[in-house]
Amino acid sequence: MTTDPLGLIAYGFSNLFTFSYTASTDNLTVDKNNSLSPSTPFLPYAVDYDGSRGIIAGFLKNDQNSRIKYNATIILFSIDASTANATPIILLKYPTNGTTWQAGQTNAGADKNDPKFDMSVSINPTATQVLIGIQSMNTVFLFNYTTTTLALVTSMDKGRGIGFGKGVAWLNDTLNSVAILANVYSTSYVWSSSKIYVYDSPLTSASKPISIFPNNEQPLYSYMSSVFLNIITTPTELVLLAAEGGLFVILSAHSGNYSSTIGPTVEAVPAFSSSLPCMPGTYKNATGIRRCLLCPTGTKNDGTNLTITTCINCAMNTFCSLGSVSDSISNDQLSNVTQALAYPKSPDITGLDDILFFTLFSISSSARCVALSPIFWTLIVAAIIIVIVSVMLVIKYCLKNPTAVNSYELCEKIFKQTDIIREGNMWVGGLATFCVIVLCVSCCVFSAKYYSSYPIETAGPSTYTCDTSIRNAQFSSSLRSLSVPDTENIQGMMGLLNDQEVNLNVSFLNTVYNCTSDAVTLTYLLGTTWIPVSPDPFCVSSSYTVSYNARLPFRSITVQLTLPNTYPIGGLRIGLSAPGKNKSSTATLQDLSFSQTFNQSGRLLGQDARITLQVTKVINTTNPLVN
Numbered sequence: 241m242t243t244d245p246l247g248l249i250a251y252g253f254s255n256l257f258t259f260s261y262t263a264s265t266d267n268l269t270v271d272k273n274n275s276l277s278p279s280t281p282f283l284p285y286a287v288d289y290d291g292s293r294g295i296i297a298g299f300l301k302n303d304q305n306s307r308i309k310y311n312a313t314i315i316l317f318s319i320d321a322s323t324a325n326a327t328p329i330i331l332l333k334y335p336t337n338g339t340t341w342q343a344g345q346t347n348a349g350a351d352k353n354d355p356k357f358d359m360s361v362s363i364n365p366t367a368t369q370v371l372i373g374i375q376s377m378n379t380v381f382l383f384n385y386t387t388t389t390l391a392l393v394t395s396m397d398k399g400r401g402i403g404f405g406k407g408v409a410w411l412n413d414t415l416n417s418v419a420i421l422a423n424v425y426s427t428s429y430v431w432s433s434s435k436i437y438v439y440d441s442p443l444t445s446a447s448k449p450i451s452i453f454p455n456n457e458q459p460l461y462s463y464m465s466s467v468f469l470n471i472i473t474t475p476t477e478l479v480l481l482a483a484e485g486g487l488f489v490i491l492s493a494h495s496g497n498y499s500s501t502i503g504p505t506v507e508a509v510p511a512f513s514s515s516l517p518c519m520p521g522t523y524k525n526a527t528g529i530r531r532c533l534l535c536p537t538g539t540k541n542d543g544t545n546l547t548i549t550t551c552i553n554c555a556m557n558t559f560c561s562l563g564s565v566s567d568s569i570s571n572d573q574l575s576n577v578t579q580a581l582a583y584p585k586s587p588d589i590t591g592l593d594d595i596l597f598f599t600l601f602s603i604s605s606s607a608r609c610v611a612l613s614p615i616f617w618t619l620i621v622a623a624i625i626i627v628i629v630s631v632m633l634v635i636k637y638c639l640k641n642p643t644a645v646n647s648y649e650l651c652e653k654i655f656k657q658t659d660i661i662r663e664g665n666m667w668v669g670g671l672a673t674f675c676v677i678v679l680c681v682s683c684c685v686f687s688a689k690y691y692s693s694y695p696i697e698t699a700g701p702s703t704y705t706c707d708t709s710i711r712n713a714q715f716s717s718s719l720r721s722l723s724v725p726d727t728e729n730i731q732g733m734m735g736l737l738n739d740q741e742v743n744l745n746v747s748f749l750n751t752v753y754n755c756t757s758d759a760v761t762l763t764y765l766l767g768t769t770w771i772p773v774s775p776d777p778f779c780v781s782s783s784y785t786v787s788y789n790a791r792l793p794f795r796s797i798t799v800q801l802t803l804p805n806t807y808p809i810g811g812l813r814i815g816l817s818a819p820g821k822n823k824s825s826t827a828t829l830q831d832l833s834f835s836q837t838f839n840q841s842g843r844l845l846g847q848d849a850r851i852t853l854q855v856t857k858v859i860n861t862t863n864p865l866v867n
Contacts, residue, residue, distance in 0.1 A: 242289045245365065249321050253284040253296060255351075260324040271324040276315055277331075283310070283351055285359040288370065293318055293329070293387055295370045297359040299350040300333065310347040312359075312374050314381075316390040330390040334377065341400050342377045356429040360408045360421070360470070369393070371418060371443075373405025380405040380420055382443050394444050398422070402429065409473035411528060416442045419478055421471050434468035436480070438530050451530040453490075454501065456806040456847070457519070458531050461488050461503035461511050478529050485509060490529045495549040498524055498532045517546050520752045521563040521808035525549045534563040534808060537842050542566055542784075543752065563808030563844045565752050566784040574749075577815065577835045592687075599686055599705055600679060609706035614682030618675050625671040632667075694862070713862040733859050736829040740818045742855075745835065746801060747787040748845070750810030754786055755779035758804055762790055765798040773799065789817075795855070806847075811839030814851055 241252045250261045259270040276282055277300060284298040294317050299310035316330040335342040350357045360373040372381045378401045382393040398404040407421030417440045424432040437449040454460040467483040476492035487510040493499045499513040518524050518532035520543030535541050539551035542565045554560035554567035559574055589595055603613040610616050628651075635648040655670030686704065693699040694712040701708040726734050762777050763770040777790040788801065815835025822828050838851075 242287045242294065244289060244291045246291075251287070251289060251294075251319060251321075251324075253287055253326070255281055255283045258319070258324045258326050260319070260321045262321065269322065269324040271326075273325075275326045276317060276328050281351075282313065282315075285357065286361040286372075288361040288363040289319070290363050290365040293385065294326075295361050295363060295372065295383075295385065295390075297361050297372050297374065299347060299357065300331075301351070308343075308346050310350040312347070312377060314372055314383075314390070316385055318387075329388060332390065332392075334374065334381075342379070345376065347376065354429075356402060356425065358406055360405060362408045362410050362418075362473075364410045367416065371408040371410065371420075373408040373420065375403050375406040375423070378402060378404045380408060380443075396420075396443070396445055396447065401425070402427070407468070407471040409471050409478065410475075411438070411473055411478065412475055416440075417528065418443060419471055419473065421468055423468060431467055434466060436468070436471060436478075440526075440528075440530065450533065453531075455531055457498060457522075458501040461486075461501055463503070463507040463511070464488055476528060479510075487511070489513065491515070492528055493524075494527050495525050496523075496546060499529045517543070519543060519807060520565040523549060523551050534844070537562050537564075540564040540567055559750060559810065559839070561750060561810035561839060561844060562842055564750050564810055565808070566750060568783040569750055569785065574811070574813075574837045574839065576837055577833055579830075579832070579834055595690070595710075596683060596686065600683060602706075604706050606706075612704070612706055614679055614686075617682070618678045621675050621678050625674065628671060629668060715860075715862060730859055730861075732823060732827055733829070734857070736821055736823055736827070737857050737859075740821075740829065740832065742792050742795065742816055742818045742832065744790050744792050744799065745787065745813075745815045745817055747785055747813040748803075748809045748811075749785050749813060749837075749839065750808075751784060751786065752807050753803060753805075753809070754781040756781075758786075760788065760804075761802045762788070763800050763802075764793065765800070770800060777801075809845040811837060812845055812849065812851075813837045814853070816853065816855065 241250060243250045248263060250263070252259045252261075253276070255274060257270055257272045258275060259268060261268045274282060276284070276296065281301040282298055283301075284296050286298075287294060287296040296315050296317060298313055298315075300313040301310055302308055311333040312335075314332045314334070315328050317326045317328050319326040337343065347357065357376050359375070360371075362371045364370070368385055370383045370385055372383065373379075374381070377397075378399065379395055379397045381395045384391045384393055396404070402425040403423035405420060406423045407419075409419045411417040411419055417438070420437045420439070421434070422437055423434045426432065436453040438451040438453070439447050440450045441447065451458075460466055464480075464486040465483040468480060469483060470481045472479040472481070478490045480486075480488045480490065482488070488501065488503065489510050490499050490501060490513045493513075493515040497515045497517055500516045501513050503511040503513070513529075518541075521541060522532035522534055523541055524530070524532040535551035538554055538560050540554050540560055541548060541551045551564075554564060557571050558567040559569040559571055560567050589598065600614045603610060603615055632648055632651060635644045639645070652667040655667035656665070657670065658673050659666055659669035660673050660676070689702075689704045690710070690712050692712075693702060693710075699711065702710045760777065760779075762773045764773055765771075773790050773793065775791070777788040780787045780789075792799070813835055816832055817834070818832035820829045820831040838845075838849075
């Protein structure tokens with residue numbers, strides 16, 4: 241059945257007759273013929289009428305020997321209210337392509353009013369378009385129509401299944417906003433789920449819904465069945481019909497507000513939605529029943545100004561993810577803290593004499609390495625010595641001046657005193673001694689600093705030589721099976737590691753959650769029971785980041801952190817911490833400090849995030865090359 245746009249005349253259609261009823265005159269007119277398809281049985285399932293033309297959808301019976309018993313059929317018609325006679329104008333059969341999965345359907349049983357063959361029709365007279373849902377084909381069609389034509393614009397096929405298009409409706413005659421009831425059934429027509437998809441742009445085969453009901457912001461009314469039967473709309477409101485007599489009216493909400501479907505606290509039929517402001521991190525810039533949309537990446541809405549209907553741009557170099565409420569978090573604050581460092585490689589040369597030789601007599605090309613090279617300064621001294629020797633030889637063999645001769649004899653006497661090579665016999669040996677002194681001093685300085693570069697935990701970079709990574713240590717890395725008993729030399733460290741109290745640190749980034757109004761629960765799994773962690777987590781909230789810290793009662797543990805409400809969360813930082821301890825001068829338990837940040841551009845934290853942390857015990861044992 242359907243009515244004209246003003247609701248003055250009602251029209252009814254069956255496979256045997258049509259009728260019209262005029263309310264003002266209480267006149268019922270019946271046409272006892274199937275005027276829409278006089279020669280072939282036509283079974284109508286859905287109809288809509290714009291006052292001049294109507295669209296009816298149903299099943300047309302095929303020849304008795306045909307494999308397909310009934311074809312889904314769409315008819316454009318006109319009807320005379322005075323005679324109730326309907327005149328078909330255009331008749332279209334589906335599927336038109338014999339290679340689709342729908343072509344394999346026989347539609348046997350369509351004449352039994354089986355609900356799995358339900359159809360839906362909704363006309364937009366302003367746009368002269370019509371939506372037709374055929375749930376047995378899991379498809380919704382969009383047509384343009386005139387008084388004489390019916391042309392397909394697009395279709396949305398959700399693949400092999402049943403239920404998409406059980407109900408269709410226009411939400412606004414001018415903005416092309418539509419609602420589609422999408423039920424999911426098994427092939428034996430057993431209900432699985434019901435959803436309403438809302439589209440806010442001209443429908444295409446690739447259109448994506450801007451809102452899906454129910455959702456976190458618009459849950460299903462608690463007294464209403466989750467099995468949806470049909471949807472009916474005015475230009476802005478939507479009426480939802482559910483099983484067991486449920487009836488819920490979703491009223492339109494203005495910009496900056498959304499239609500809350502929580503409903504009254506007691507059972508009511510019908511029940512009505514209420515208007516609430518958009519939560520922080522979301523916005524809504526149009527009047528309608530849809531939910532608020534998340535602020536796009538790079539924009540924010542902290543929710544303090546309820547008159548704002550759009551999100552504003554964030555500052556540069558800030559963490560401003562999808563659904564952001566603030567730009568107070570710098571991108572630099574998202575860095576990870578890791579202690580999983582590669583163990584240093586043992587030096588290829590382990591003999592001190594070899595290390596000294598390569599250190600004293602090697603020179604590199606960089607300015608820093610040249611300045612630190614002992615052989616470089618030895619060559620500088622040697623160059624000065626060559627100049628002195630040359631001057632003294634010139635004085636000895638070329639000059640006869642008494643003053644010059646006296647200077648030569650004085651220098652010869654001094655240099656012979658410094659000669660440690662020939663024990664004072666040659667003045668040239670005294671000059672060469674200065675080169676030896678430079679090498680010896682360099683050797684002593686290097687040896688002293690090299691000796692103090694153990695242990696590596698207290699030694700800084702080796703700035704006294706070209707290779708800053710050189711250490712007075714030998715390293716080794718290996719994995720050991722947990723089934724192997726601890727050896728005596730590591731039992732002390734294993735005890736320190738086993739007794740270390742580990743804390744779990746969790747931070748939620750760019751969110752309006754806080755410590756005062758949003759109480760969380762932290763539980764751990766013991767057998768099949770969730771037990772609260774004691775003591776309660778310590779909470780700190782600052783700059784739209786809320787952080788929780790809790791001591792873990794066990795190492796091997798499954799914990800669950802539950803947050804109330806459904807506020808957007810831009811990112812998650814999770815880590816472990818534990819204090820270190822000095823057992824002795826040679827055994828030190830380092831602080832545990834690890835954190836990993838999880839965030840992705842264009843996304844926010846999901847409702848059920850699962851993260852696994854695995855901790856490996858690492859014992860670094862080093863021995864000095866020089867004791």
